[in-house]
Amino acid sequence: SQQGEEDPQALSIQEGENATMNCSYKTSINNLQWYRQNSGRGLVHLILIRSNEREKHSGRLRVTLDTSKKSSSLLITASRAADTASYFCATDLIQGAQKLVFGQGTRLTINP
């Protein structure tokens, strides 16, 4: 069963705008990760946020985590055409188990 669910399923914006994607999950977690997948490629790790963290930044990426609501958001600022991809959140269920459960993903399209 899917642990994480992304929202929206698809998002289309103009280059330069900010893109926000959300992820909800069902059970307690230790960490939450975001991955990007370009068409026809494997997933690439973007950022990890621990359950005791509320916000994390990496370049143009900003991730928030609200454990009380069991939700996370990924914000991409000043989007570029190269950001066009699918974005997945992934959660671990058991500390140290290394096993991740991925959501269905958000398909992001950046229009030039």
Add this chain to the structure above:
Amino acid sequence: DAGVIQSPRHEVTEMGQEVTLRCKPISGHDYLFWYRQTMMRGLELLIYFNNNVPIDDSGMPEDRFSAKMPNASFSTLKIQPSEPRDSAVYFCASSPSGSRGEQFFGPGTRLTVL
């Protein structure tokens, strides 16, 4: 570092045939994962290994699927016999122990069963 290597990149076969997918993890990574991705079901974990030992195979769909890791640098996922519903992209990923779970994915094998 060459990253995770998978072969073949594309495989087209007929129903009933045996299919073998191969993976070489990143050197030094202790964990290896096999995933299947379809439009309908998304990304599903099939099985994962730690130090060449299968830890969790609860995601393997049925007995037609089997996976092995004979050594730290090689793993196979075998489907015998293959069926059209096995058509999907199969990913291999690896992860080092002591990390917080970041996984490194290979480029995937696109399998089409006719």
